[in-house]
Amino acid sequence: MHQEFQLILTPEEAASEELFRKKVAEKAELNITRISLIRILRKSIDARSALPKINIGVEVFWDEKPPEKYEVHAGYTFTGNKPPVIVVGAGPAGLFAAMKLLTLGLKPILIDRGKDARTRKQDIAQLNRNKEINPESNYCFGEGGAGTFSDGKLYTRSKKKGNVQQILETFYFHGANENILYEAHPHIGSDNLPLIVENMRKTIISHGGEVHFGKKLTELLIEDDRIKGCRTEDGSVFEADALILATGHSAHDVFGMLHRQGIELESKGFAMGVRVEHSQELIDSIQYHSRKRNKFLPSAAYSLVEQVNGRGVYSFCMCPGGHIVPAGTSPESIVVNGMSASKRNSPYANSGIVVEIQPEDVPAEFQQYGVLAGLKFQQYVETLAYRNNGGKGFAAPAQRLNDFVKGRLSADLPDCSYLPGIISSPLHFWLPEIISSRLKEAFVKFDRKMRGYLTNDAVILGVESRSSSPLRIPRDPESLQHIRIKGLFPSGEGSGYSGGITSSAIDGENSALKVAEYFKGINN
Numbered sequence: 001m002h003q004e005f006q007l008i009l010t011p012e013e014a015a016s017e018e019l020f021r022k023k024v025a026e027k028a029e030l031n032i033t034r035i036s037l038i039r040i041l042r043k044s045i046d047a048r049s050a051l052p053k054i055n056i057g058v059e060v061f062w063d064e065k066p067p068e069k070y071e072v073h074a075g076y077t078f079t080g081n082k083p084p085v086i087v088v089g090a091g092p093a094g095l096f097a098a099m100k101l102l103t104l105g106l107k108p109i110l111i112d113r114g115k116d117a118r119t120r121k122q123d124i125a126q127l128n129r130n131k132e133i134n135p136e137s138n139y140c141f142g143e144g145g146a147g148t149f150s151d152g153k154l155y156t157r158s159k160k161k162g163n164v165q166q167i168l169e170t171f172y173f174h175g176a177n178e179n180i181l182y183e184a185h186p187h188i189g190s191d192n193l194p195l196i197v198e199n200m201r202k203t204i205i206s207h208g209g210e211v212h213f214g215k216k217l218t219e220l221l222i223e224d225d226r227i228k229g230c231r232t233e234d235g236s237v238f239e240a241d242a243l244i245l246a247t248g249h250s251a252h253d254v255f256g257m258l259h260r261q262g263i264e265l266e267s268k269g270f271a272m273g274v275r276v277e278h279s280q281e282l283i284d285s286i287q288y289h290s291r292k293r294n295k296f297l298p299s300a301a302y303s304l305v306e307q308v309n310g311r312g313v314y315s316f317c318m319c320p321g322g323h324i325v326p327a328g329t330s331p332e333s334i335v336v337n338g339m340s341a342s343k344r345n346s347p348y349a350n351s352g353i354v355v356e357i358q359p360e361d362v363p364a365e366f367q368q369y370g371v372l373a374g375l376k377f378q379q380y381v382e383t384l385a386y387r388n389n390g391g392k393g394f395a396a397p398a399q400r401l402n403d404f405v406k407g408r409l410s411a412d413l414p415d416c417s418y419l420p421g422i423i424s425s426p427l428h429f430w431l432p433e434i435i436s437s438r439l440k441e442a443f444v445k446f447d448r449k450m451r452g453y454l455t456n457d458a459v460i461l462g463v464e465s466r467s468s469s470p471l472r473i474p475r476d477p478e479s480l481q482h483i484r485i486k487g488l489f490p491s492g493e494g495s496g497y498s499g500g501i502t503s504s505a506i507d508g509e510n511s512a513l514k515v516a517e518y519f520k521g522i523n524n
C-alpha cells in the first residue's frame, strides 16, 4: 500500500534520517517497522520567517515489496550500424542531443575542440595558478562544455516540466545524487560533474556512437544548401546528412566561420556586468533573518532584479558557498564566472550582476561590424578588463562595492575566492557608461531589498560578459533547422535559443528529435 502527503519539518527533522522516518510514520499513522520505502517527491525551504521550515512531499510504501526508489527509463539502443549524425560540441546541448539520438536509432558522431574532462582539469589548474590559458581547453571548452566546471545548478525558467524531469533523470542515471530529482533548486556541484559527463561519454560509445576530442570545427561542408558534413582544423572530414551545431556562445570563431561561409546570423540582446562577492555569513544573515545560520540549512542564495533606465539589471548564476573562476577562452581578456562544489561550503557567496544590452545600445564605433557588432563590443569589454589588471596575467580588476558606487578607487581589497588574484582598479571609470551607471543605481536598489548588501566588505570583479549570446543562428521554429541550410540544426546556447545547463540540454534533445523527423522526410 502507499500514500502521498505533505510534511512541514524543522531543518533538523529534515536533515536527520531517523527523525525524518519518525515524522513520516507519525503522519501516516503507521508503526515505523511497517514502512518499506519513503520516496521524496518535492523538497523546498520556506525562509520567510526567522524560523525556516522545510516543505517535503513524500510517497510512503508499507506492508509490501516497494518499487525502485527512483525509476529511470533510459531507452538507449545500439546505433553502430545506423545513419550517422554529426554533433559538434560536447556541452550540455551536444551531449544530450547525442544521447537522445541513441534512443532514436541514429548514430551520434560527437566532436569537440577540447579534451576529456579529466585531462581538462590540468589545464584549468594551470589557469587558476595564473599561468597560461589553453585556448582549446579551459572553463568553457572541452568535455561537458561550460557545464562541467560550472556551478551545476539545474533549475531553469523553462516551463516544460516533463522535459526538465527527463534531463534530471538522465543526470541521475549517469551518477548524480538522487536529491536533484526532488529539490526545488537542484544542484550537482563542480566536484561531481566531471565524472557524470564521463559516464555520459561511456553511454554514447557503448551504444555504437563515436566521441572525438581535439577536433575543432573550421568548415561546414554544404552542397546545394544541404549539409554534407564538416571539416576540422587538423584536416579531418566527417560526413553525414545532418549536423547539430552545439558549440556554445563562447566559440566566437564559430560565429566568424558562419559569417565567412555566408550563413545567416542575427544580432540579439545580451548582458554584461561584474561578479560580486560577499561573505556567505552576511548573505545567510540577510536571507535567514538571523545572526548565524542554522547548521541544518544550506548556504543561502539570492536572486535580484531591477529596472534601471529602461534596461534590466539582474543577478545571474548566484553561487552560495562558491568560488569565482577565470572563465575566458583567450589570452588577452579577462572573463569571470562562478561555481561551487556540491557541499557549497566555502565562506564566500558570489553572483554575476549583469546589465541587459540591446543591439541598439552597442556603441556607434562597433556598428561598422554589422551583425557582429555586439560580439565585437563584448570582446572589447573583456580586453578592457585585461588592460586594467596591472599586467598580472589572469588576475581580475576589482573594487570594493561601495567604492564602486561612490566612484572611488579602493585603497585595499578584501579577501576573495578568485584564485589567480585580484588587483585594485577603478571599474567605475573604465567600464562602459551604459553598464557602470546602471550597475551603480541597481546596487543601491538591491540594498533596499537586502539590507546590508551594499557594503564595502563586498568586492566586484570584472568582467561578467558571457551570461548570454549576442548572436542568434536563426532557425525554423517548427523544424529547428537553419532557415536556409537543410540538415543544419543550430542548438543550445550558441544558437541563441537557450541559456544555462538544463535549457541547453532540453534544446539538444529537441534538436535530436527534429533530426529524426528530417531523416524520415528525406528517406520517404
Ligand SMILES: Cc1cc2nc3c(=O)[nH]c(=O)nc-3n(C[C@H](O)[C@H](O)[C@H](O)COP(=O)(O)OP(=O)(O)OC[C@H]3O[C@@H](n4cnc5c(N)ncnc54)[C@H](O)[C@@H]3O)c2cc1C
Residues within 6 Å of the ligand: 088, 089, 090, 091, 092, 093, 094, 111, 112, 113, 114, 139, 140, 141, 142, 143, 144, 145, 146, 147, 148, 149, 150, 151, 152, 153, 154, 155, 215, 216, 217, 218, 246, 247, 248, 249, 250, 251, 254, 317, 325, 327, 337, 338, 339, 491, 492, 493, 494, 499, 500, 501, 502, 504
Ligand atoms: C563557471 C561557469 C558556471 C556556470 N554555472 C552554471 C549553473 O550553475 N547553472 C547553469 O544552468 N548554467 C551554468 N553555466 C552556464 C552553462 O554552463 C551553459 O549555459 C551551458 O553549458 C551551455 O551549454 P551548450 O551545450 O549550449 O554550450 P557549451 O557548454 O558552451 O558547450 C559548447 C561545446 O562546444 C565545443 N566547441 C566550441 N567550439 C567548437 C568548435 N569550433 N569545434 C568543436 N567543438 C567546439 C566546446 O569545447 C564546448 O564543449 C555556467 C557557466 C560557467 C562558465
